[in-house]
Amino acid sequence: MSREISIQIASAGEAALVGQIAPQLRWMLAATAAQRQPQAIASEIGDALAYAVDPQTSRLDPSLGWSLAPDQEFKPSYRELFGMYLRDLDAPNPAVDWVPATSQERRTYSDNTLEFADRQLERKRNPDLELFGIESLPGVAGQLRPERFLTPYRLIRTQADVQLQQELWADSRTTYRGRPVDRVIAVHPRMLAHLANLQGLRRAAPGRLWLTIPDFRVHVRHHRGHTVAHWAHRIGRALSADGELGLLGCGFELMTLLGRHSAALSFGPHIADSRAMKTRGGPTPPFGYVPRVHDWVAFDKAHDVVAHLSTGRDVRRVYCPDPVCISQFEAVGPARFADAMFGMARRGRVWFPSVPARRAQREHALRARLRELALLELSPRDLIRTIENDAAASPFSVAALRLAGWVMILRADEHLAA
Numbered sequence: 001m002s003r004e005i006s007i008q009i010a011s012a013g014e015a016a017l018v019g020q021i022a023p024q025l026r027w028m029l030a031a032t033a034a035q036r037q038p039q040a041i042a043s044e045i046g047d048a049l050a051y052a053v054d055p056q057t058s059r060l061d062p063s064l065g066w067s068l069a070p071d072q073e074f075k076p077s078y079r080e081l082f083g084m085y086l087r088d089l090d091a092p093n094p095a096v097d098w099v100p101a102t103s104q105e106r107r108t109y110s111d112n113t114l115e116f117a118d119r120q121l122e123r124k125r126n127p128d129l130e131l132f133g134i135e136s137l138p139g140v141a142g143q144l145r146p147e148r149f150l151t152p153y154r155l156i157r158t159q160a161d162v163q164l165q166q167e168l169w170a171d172s173r174t175t176y177r178g179r180p181v182d183r184v185i186a187v188h189p190r191m192l193a194h195l196a197n198l199q200g201l202r203r204a205a206p207g208r209l210w211l212t213i214p215d216f217r218v219h220v221r222h223h224r225g226h227t228v229a230h231w232a233h234r235i236g237r238a239l240s241a242d243g244e245l246g247l248l249g250c251g252f253e254l255m256t257l258l259g260r261h262s263a264a265l266s267f268g269p270h271i272a273d274s275r276a277m278k279t280r281g282g283p284t285p286p287f288g289y290v291p292r293v294h295d296w297v298a299f300d301k302a303h304d305v306v307a308h309l310s311t312g313r314d315v316r317r318v319y320c321p322d323p324v325c326i327s328q329f330e331a332v333g334p335a336r337f338a339d340a341m342f343g344m345a346r347r348g349r350v351w352f353p354s355v356p357a358r359r360a361q362r363e364h365a366l367r368a369r370l371r372e373l374a375l376l377e378l379s380p381r382d383l384i385r386t387i388e389n390d391a392a393a394s395p396f397s398v399a400a401l402r403l404a405g406w407v408m409i410l411r412a413d414e415h416l417a418a
């Protein structure tokens with residue numbers, strides 16, 4: 001199956017890096033980024049780059065904690081975004097989970113998000129273009145239009161949310177200015193086992209349906225993670241049976257579980273921040289991505305291991321199979337390579353990646369993410385064997401154990417599915 005692969009863009013900085021390293025990829029542009037930095041992002045969009053905008057409407061629900069500042073007001077960028085989404089509707093009240101009440105309200109709300117996705121980059125760019133007298137260049141405006149749209153979605157945590165989401169789908173257009181409007185379903189991991197009537201859900205969302213499961217990785221790695229994975233697999237299979245399934249915000253676990261059922265997939269570049277995990281007490285080291293275990297490892301541990309490797313082959317086996325990393329290692333030697341990748345500076349009680357290490361990590365993590373896509377080409381059996389070998393060969397014992405645990409879940413799930 002040929003798949004549409006998009007990379008999620010959450011800032012102009014990410015856009016620039018992705019444009020440099022993976023210019024061939026589609027973008028799934030975060031609405032917050034389009035809202036905050038329209039000009040910078042518009043200028044990163046090259047010729048005919050295909051993109052869509054993730055409307056991020058689930059963040060309208062303040063109880064999810066994404067959109068509120070410490071003073072319990074909406075953060076300014078969200079306030080402006082929601083202001084555009086809720087034009088001609090009630091203004092959002094930070095204390096309340098806003099829900100459109102009538103069919104007319106749902107249509108207005110949906111149309112506002114479509115309008116935002118369609119025009120946000122262009123709207124802010126036009127004055128620049130006019131300044132240089134090039135606003136009339138043929139095709140310029142067209143290049144800044146998304147190729148498709150995503151409907152507003154809320155995070156499904158109760159049966160009532162399922163009902164609300166279906167009503168929103170029903171009152172949203174299926175095409176907008178000649179381009180498809182895809183449906184999105186965002187399911188909380190704990191709700192996966194309770195989604196009833198998947199066929200009905202699929203019928204209510206014709207065309208491409210994007211599935212997103214926030215914090216899937218965290219939940220499958222807790223006890224009873226196998227049940228979460230099992231239900232996700234059932235849902236993915238059911239939703240992909242009668243139409244295209246897209247995976248929105250797809251991490252390594254969801255990709256290895258459901259990737260082969262998907263027609264489209266969007267994934268984060270791993271470059272937003274290397275401080276992926278927080279530990280309690282004591283200085284927190286930054287974490288870097290170790291592609292061999294598909295996981296994050298603390299800088300100090302990674303430095304210890306990598307500084308003691310001797311050949312490029314060791315780097316491939318233990319740390320990263322990317323030729324760029326291997327040739328850098330061979331060029332500068334183990335100690336300098338480890339310093340460049342995992343150098344740290346301390347401010348107060350907090351350790352930060354050094355400036356060169358931050359840059360090196362961002363590029364390495366993005367390349368690693370792209371290489372992981374090759375796993376989608378493997379059969380389920382080869383995929384499991386490959387990951388199993390990666391786990392067995394790794395000196396990063398905690399991450400390797402976690403990966404081995406995930407392999408066991410995949411294997412059990414494969415049995416159940418067969």
Ligand SMILES: [Zn+2]
Pocket residue numbers: 320321322325364365367368
């Ligand atoms: Zn690498």
